[in-house]
Amino acid sequence: MGNVVELNREEATELLTTMWTIRRFEEAVDDLFARGLLHGTMHLSIGQEASATGAIAALEQGDYITSTHRGHGHCIAKGADVTLMLAELLGKESGYCRGRGGSMHIADLDAGNLGANGIVAGSIPIAAGAALALKQRGSDRVVVCFFGDGAANEGAFHEALNMAAIWKLPVIFICENNHYGMSMAWTKAVAIDRLSRRADAYGFPGMTIDGNDVIAVKEATERAVKRARSGEGPTLIECLTYRHKGHSKSDQNLYRTREEIKEWRDKDPTQRFARVAIDAGLMDAATAEDIAEEAEQRIARAIEEARSGPDPTLVGIEDETYA
Template sequence: PKFMFAEFFGKDTGYCRGRGGSMHIADVASGNLGANGIVGGGLPIAVGAALALRQQGKPNVAVCFFGDGANNEGAFHESLNMAAVWKLPVVFVCENNQYGMSTSTERSTAVRRIAQRAQAYDFPGVTVDGNEFAAVAEAAIEAVERARSGQGPTLLECLTYRHRGHSKSDRNRYRTKEEIESWIARDPIGRYEQALQSCGLITPEQVSALVDDVAREIAEAVEYAKNSPAPDAASVTDFVYTRSPKEAAHVR
């Protein structure tokens, strides 16, 4: 988290040395190829990564996360088609939070469930309760194993919701207070906490300690970012273009 916050703040200690900002954080060393500001832009990147994994003979699987608004972009269909034709090891995960900015999926998408669109490319499309940890985990494990065994992609649609606006300028006038509150009552963190306690896997005291520990970690990460140095203006063109492995050895 401290490297992530440092990147948010545009600091030199951030994952991308302050060059990426909040919308372009990446950590290639751990397999995170990063986000981008293009709706649906990650889909073809994931397909390319999956193809690279296939060519290198690696057992890894590429996983691409995107919102419901991306399912009407051309890149979505092009990516699903190519992944299906080549049976690439990729899992497409749509976080369907019901609204692409202020437009509901009911008004923007012809099919009732986004997962249905996988049928056009002859691979599984699965819709799960995105606020239920066990349901998401079970579907994800099956999709990853399918990809790893050479059977090709899966489109996993997770039905969820964003409690707040799309951005700070979003005044939430396109949905009712009652709708928002009904989804807050189904918050996945609270539901998972209850499930763990009902199974006797965690106590209320342990939950409280965990919450405090996370809050402390976040507070320390923010302080780390605040106290980190800004990038040197003289290095503005560094860490932007691909370097040879030897040249890049000193870059995180």
């Protein structure tokens, strides 16, 4: 576990609140989908809350993130309004993208979230581009770029990491290694033991950490942010984690065992952090339970509000293609 002593009560409460908000949000949308109230598909990050929460906790106002198809957690951690997110998933005009984007394409530009992306590795060059713009303008802001183990085998990963390296761009590459690219085990997709070794090939630091330890993720990202802000360039942080749910809504879990899933459920990052925070005296057990309970209620209220939002129409839709 990362160093819990470095945290104060307020920070601990904030981290746990974010993690439970993500968890309850995704459980709620999973339920809406099961009840036929949500259309399309979605990719849940249940079990991966620590990497989104810990990495974004290391950022400040004005910093950016880019996200992935499994992006609800990143979006919430970056400060999104869950009502607007739910409205987007429900296809409402009142959603973040007016019902045009859906689960896989939520962007919250005002908060610095440059968007979730349906193309694996699609947002890695975009993150490098935003970082280049910041550097060119003399800003000390940074970009955190989330992607999965699958994305690390795309050409876009290679080109973007190399260009970020040669230009020392202020970008932190967070590889959320959740062990599978859809059904492909990451260990079968590469012939190396750690994806973070690839950083060596580009000439910047890489590390593999326990991605289910929110404090460890936060600390590693803080070091990488410091490096980026001071003009030293990128860092690759591989967060080892696991998605409890299937890849998307069509997944029958044929490629992994119940035992494996159970083993990782026992390493649940959210409950684990609650225990650590309680043991360290940063909160009592009742407070930790209240945080989970309040998150659930907040999401329930947001669903009601989101469901009452207006539906979009086709009127003028072709005029929206261009700015």
